[in-house]
Amino acid sequence: MSWRKEQRRAERGYHHGNLKEALLQAALDLIAQKGPAGFTFADAARSAGVSPAAPYRHFRDREELLSSIAQRGFEQFEAVLTKAWDDGRPDTVSAFERVGRAYLAFARNEPAFYSAMFESGVPIDVNPMLSAASERAFGIIRAAAERLAALTPPGVARPPALMMALHIWSMSHGVASLFGRGDAARRKLPMSAEDLLEAGVLIYLRGLGFPTERKGTDQAGAATQPPPPPGTSSAASPPSPPPGPWGHKPAT
Amino acid sequence: MSWRKEQRRAERGYHHGNLKEALLQAALDLIAQKGPAGFTFADAARSAGVSPAAPYRHFRDREELLSSIAQRGFEQFEAVLTKAWDDGRPDTVSAFERVGRAYLAFARNEPAFYSAMFESGVPIDVNPMLSAASERAFGIIRAAAERLAALTPPGVARPPALMMALHIWSMSHGVASLFGRGDAARRKLPMSAEDLLEAGVLIYLRGLGFPTERKGTDQAGAATQPPPPPGTSSAASPPSPPPGPWGHKPAT
């Protein structure tokens, strides 16, 4: 009985009542603390106040628990991205950038989910439910890219929308993975990960022919406006340097 | 003695003679097979034909072994990138793209090193040797970005060279991590990771004002190849499609 943490019999009899949920939550907490590798099945059981064997009634093994967490993560991720995309309102480009920020915010706010999803070594294509959830989440990015692709100015080479989506995903994941989380593998940055990603996406979009000039702080430029050519040279003589995407706020 | 694999006493007496190297190599093989999480200290010892306690004479613990591998990985990585960069020959842009391909090739050819470096959960800033090696490797990308920054056409807003380097690194890592390796976390792609990254980098460079159809704007020797001309539209289908940024070779 030494494993029984704080649970009293009065509170929880022989049956836990909601063990599956409790285990998922406990695992999430443990991953947040010690990374996806550091989490142990036995620890999750301990947190939930059950014997080390109890979890096997709900998950085939440790990996299935991890896989379940990853799946939930993708579901929440999809919801977050969907909300950020907001079907392209108020305009495609600014909504697209908002998706990028939402991506990073998710990685930062839910590091446990993010690790489980992308860094836990769980194979996605083995579990159909998991890969479906992953596909749905990526579908948001892809849908946004499709809309963006339809707006690329003529006269500019345009990659397939899928490829654009993959580029954005790759850069987002790269930034999140290398610089985005506070805990593990921290690398010092002279800027915030958010600023880094935003600037990268803006440059990328400019490479696709989108006008990405910003005025003042951070409102959206309309994507349908006539292209004001990208900013004046920063090397020229700017009396008031354009507040481009690469400001220099201190990193977190 | 059951752990003694195939080693004969005649070959290796009481002392192994080169255990540290053997352990590093064994660990590398194990990581390549089963991922950085799947590798066990005991297994490495078994592979080397020594007792489970022997490795502790050479590494404080399992993590130090992993850390050593990551450090070596960064050293090899630096060498590879240095060679690819070739000090910007024959011209800065094509050399830059070659660095991108070399990045991906390293991730693909040395998945064990790459995992140890970026996905093993080893904290970089704890070990000074490790973080120094990491910095040196990134220094190559940064140096390349500096040179590139000096060439950005006037009239285009330009981010700091460091930021450019971080963008390229992020996209490279994102592509490598999400799509680059054959074994773990495989995601199906309608193109090769190499093509994906190359196209992404080209678009990014275009966003910085670089002409991606190579003409004598600022470079001495264009890249010996006819430019990957971004066709005006993906709808256009030339009779012999050039190996443009977004070709469609089947993924591996």
Next chain:
DNA sequence: TGTGAATGTAAATAACATTCACATACCTAA
């Protein structure tokens, strides 16, 4: 050749994943 340092071994401890026989609680059909 003797000695200390380096290197390897064996045994022990503790934690973990996983399985299995068994215990207990819940649920439903008679």
Next chain:
DNA sequence: TTAGGTATGTGAATGTTATTTACATTCACA
């Protein structure tokens, strides 16, 4: 209401791993 089936949790096992400790062997070298 109750008997039995099912879901859920327990305890005790097995086998593996990380890590430590006391001890053994070999090497380098004075």
